[in-house]
Amino acid sequence: MEIILSLAIGIITASGVWLLFRPRTFQLAIGLSLLSYAINLFILAMGRLKMDAPPVVDKVAEANPAAFADPVPQALVLTAIVISFATTALLLVLLLAARGLTGTDHVDGTEKTP
């Protein structure tokens, strides 16, 4: 479980960083989205991985922290997803505006002439 999750985070991050360094604006948008997925998984992992454990503490039973998943990272991930979704949407609008105004999808707004 741990090795699968860490591999997934690593591969997604690597792909995201590689795309971030590409010259096209669309690659930039996808790269940032991939990075935000990887980081959401990372935050979840930072609350310790736990299978079949509810995040809500049972009032009746003895409060044993080991039997429950940490609810805080889940709440953080939810907020982070919403925020990165909104900023990516804004970035997409900006990409289209830049494409329309400069006539190219290069991140610098001009094509490099060889």
Next chain:
Amino acid sequence: MSPADHFVIAPILLPLLAAAFMLVLSERRRWLKRLISLATLSALAGVAIALLTMVDAPGGAPLAYRLGNWPAPFAITLVVDRLSALMLLLSASIGLCTLFYALARWDRAGPRFHPLFLLLMMGVNGAFLTGDLFNLFVFFEVMLAASYGLALHGSGVERTKASLHYVAINIATSLLFLIGIALIYAVTGTLNMADLAVRVPVLAGQELVLLESGAAILSIAFFVKAGMWPLGFWLTPTYAAAAAPVAATFAIMSKVGIYAIVRLSALVFGPASGLAAGFANEWLMAGGLATMAFGAIGMLAASRLSGIGGSYILLSSGTLLVATGTGSAPVLAGALLYLVSSTLGVCAMYLLIEPVERAADIDREAAQRQSEPVFEDDEPGLLMEEYEAEEEEDEIGIVIPATIALLGSAFIFCALLMAGLPPLSGFIAKFAIIDGMLSGLPAMGTGGWTAIAAILLSGLATLIAMTRAGINLLWVPVDRPQAHLRVVEAMPIALLLALCLALVIGAGPVTRYMKDTAAALHDPGRYAGAVLDPALQPPERRR
């Protein structure tokens, strides 16, 4: 809770509600929007002054506001101490002045200027108020989202290109911010800053390494915001491309990064925090010195005023980082005064750029052609026609014969303030920083001497750059048409410079306040005590 306690959340709620209300108003009810904006920002200034007097009362403790009245480490808390109150007052004064300036013409250059401006204020105030790391991230995002809109305000090719870089860099930075937060949470199990101050001193071994990596990644996010070299390359082009009042407001945004660094380095990595104490101080020092050098060279190389302004923001960030890196309270007190006076100065300078370059007869037609809106909503045709119609009739304006004299003296004032020459507040601030460094010199070693030399040399570079720009643009007699300066443009500049003058006249109480602030920052126990509920301290109590 008495009603006065709810003042703490007012700097966040007021702009949020006003901005939300303005969204339902038609874009054509301009005067109503302007009135709401001005009223909101005046109220913010009033609340900031009230909070400042509350926390500065003799024996006044930091005020903590628990959202939803949940017990402390679990609730998101808002905390006002002297530093927060000072920053709130600074952001409100800058907001009010730049908004006034924007009324001259910039708020008509595109749709929804006022709601975006108020949301930016909300984000900045929230970042100053919050006592929770993740909440700090959320307010950073509110601030950044509004700033994306404002950086694009007025549209045009240059702005779109610069904003694309700005947005991409800030989204990537926010992701680093999240990694840092996640690592800190993984080690300490809390995100409440006061709780962190209590828990960090007991960390050791592997946990300490993880905490320091988390804090280092988190600081990269703040360094990007503050513009530390080599992470600040985006700042000058973005600020130069942004509309004048927007760039002036952005001057406070780089100080949000500095605020976060000052707050966390004092609270979590202060002398009382065991093995983690003094973490990254050398990095702050080295990074700050490099940033100062970069900013000074940038100022000398800049050919336009906007370039000088951007480089000066980098330079002042560098100075503040160096001062934070010394970790001494007297230096920090001087640095806080420097923060206030340099922010006011560079804000006034950004507002001066437009009238000065107009006076220097730089092609305005080209500038206007670039400011056509790209967003096709809100009846842009009508809006633009109206904008241009008003533009024409306004352009006649009042011809003030003394325009050049006024602009010139305001420019000299800015130059003295930024270079740190007597008799203005920049001098007092630099004097206090250097005095603090000299008294703590044995502990600082060569780093202290290097920092003092860098501060003096950067002042010289500022003076040279500003003098050259002033000669090129203002003080050479050339046959040029009489320039126009509208009262509504001159007033905010005068107000900002008057505030700096007030800092000099009231230097006694002001330095006393800064010293108290720095002393309180170096005593994290008081902050933690005010935030955390003493009854909850042993967590076993709930069993």
